Amino acid sequence: MYFCSGYYRFLNKDNHWCPWMTTVLRSLYFVPCFKILLNHRGCDHPSPTTVHISIGDDEKGYDLDLFCIPKHYVDDLEKVYIPHGLIMDRTERLARDIMKSMGEHHIVALCVLKGGYKFFADLLDYIKALNRNSDKSIPMTVDFIRLKSYCNDESTGEIKVIGGDDLSTLTGKNVLIVEDIIDTGKTMKTLLSLLKQYNPKMVKVVSLLVKRTPRSVGYRPDFVGFEVPDKFVVGYALDYNEYFRDLNHICVISETGKQKYKA
Numbered sequence: 001m002y003f004c005s006g007y008y009r010f011l012n013k014d015n016h017w018c019p020w021m022t023t024v025l026r027s028l029y030f031v032p033c034f035k036i037l038l039n040h041r042g043c044d045h046p047s048p049t050t051v052h053i054s055i056g057d058d059e060k061g062y063d064l065d066l067f068c069i070p071k072h073y074v075d076d077l078e079k080v081y082i083p084h085g086l087i088m089d090r091t092e093r094l095a096r097d098i099m100k101s102m103g104e105h106h107i108v109a110l111c112v113l114k115g116g117y118k119f120f121a122d123l124l125d126y127i128k129a130l131n132r133n134s135d136k137s138i139p140m141t142v143d144f145i146r147l148k149s150y151c152n153d154e155s156t157g158e159i160k161v162i163g164g165d166d167l168s169t170l171t172g173k174n175v176l177i178v179e180d181i182i183d184t185g186k187t188m189k190t191l192l193s194l195l196k197q198y199n200p201k202m203v204k205v206v207s208l209l210v211k212r213t214p215r216s217v218g219y220r221p222d223f224v225g226f227e228v229p230d231k232f233v234v235g236y237a238l239d240y241n242e243y244f245r246d247l248n249h250i251c252v253i254s255e256t257g258k259q260k261y262k263a
Contacts, residue, residue: 051097052210052224053090055081059229067249076257081233082226082250087208088122090225094206095126097223098176099138102204105174106139112191113146114245115180118237119208119225123178143169147187167198174202180238181209185219209233209250232258 061079069077111120124142131137147161175195182188188205195203206223213230234240234257235247243261244253 052227054227055229057212057229061252064251069249070247073244073247073257076244076254076260077234078252078254080249080251081228081231082236084236084248087225087236087250091119091122091208092126094223094225095123095130098123098204098206099127099130099134101222102174102176102202103136103138105202106141108170108173108175109140109142110170110175110177111142111144112177112179113144115238116178116208118245119180120178123206143167145191147191161194167195170195170200171198172201175200175204177203177205179205179207179221180236181211181233182207182219182221183211183213184215185217188221189217189219208236209238 059081061081062083064074064077064080067080067083069080109120109124111117124140127140131140145161145167177188177191177195179188188207192203192205204223205221206225207221208225210221210224210227211230212227231252232240233250234244234253235250237245238250239245240253240257241261241263244251244257
């Protein structure tokens with residue numbers, strides 16, 4: 001990771017420059033070299049559901065000694081990939097986009113445990129702040145479901161629902177599923193098929209991360225925080241066999257860490 005002046009790239013899916021962002025670029029001085037992608041044709045009025053920050057495959061991340069890392073994890077991580085402050089800023093913007101898209105309805109926020117709990121809590125805090133400080137507000141209730149699809153650093157392809165309340169309570173409701181990461185997309189497609197049986201009025205999905213991987217089934221959530229390369233990341237409640245959930249930043253795990261905490 002390095003810094004450079006005015007390197008935010010605002011692109012549509014054809015990789016065309018969007019001139020309407022010129023004034024924004026002038027206001028940037030030192031910013032991470034990420035891309036903000038607009039996945040639609042034209043760029044006059046981008047839909048919030050198509051905008052995300054894309055981290056390139058050649059992104060190296062930050063040195064660990066630039067941040068406060070728990071000592072018990074120092075040898076188990078390669079780099080800090082997404083600092084906590086950037087996660088929070090992006091989460092705040094996602095909250096605004098969700099309110100614009102779903103703000104006319106009572107929302108049931110469904111947290112996918114365990115990895116989604118931190119993103120879920122912070123996202124709801126920002127939504128509650130918008131409710132307090134804007135002219136209109138909406139009621140929001142919460143629910144939880146627990147899924148499991150990983151063993152060590154590989155998705156098993158088998159989706160297990162190992163916790164959750166009675167999903168029949170979602171019938172006729174507007175549901176926002178809050179997920180930490182979309183990898184292959186199989187887990188989310190399975191969950192959506194499961195929820196469909198209970199006839200919710202509307203279902204939208206927000207995921208903090210979406211992984212670029214050849215194993216993807218092509219599923220894309222409605223709201224995306226960051227698109228990341230095909231690396232195994234931990235921290236901010238994302239785990240490796242239950243470890244690293246207590247890490248504030250999103251980091252790349254080292255081979256030493258994988259061996260140390262292997263199931």
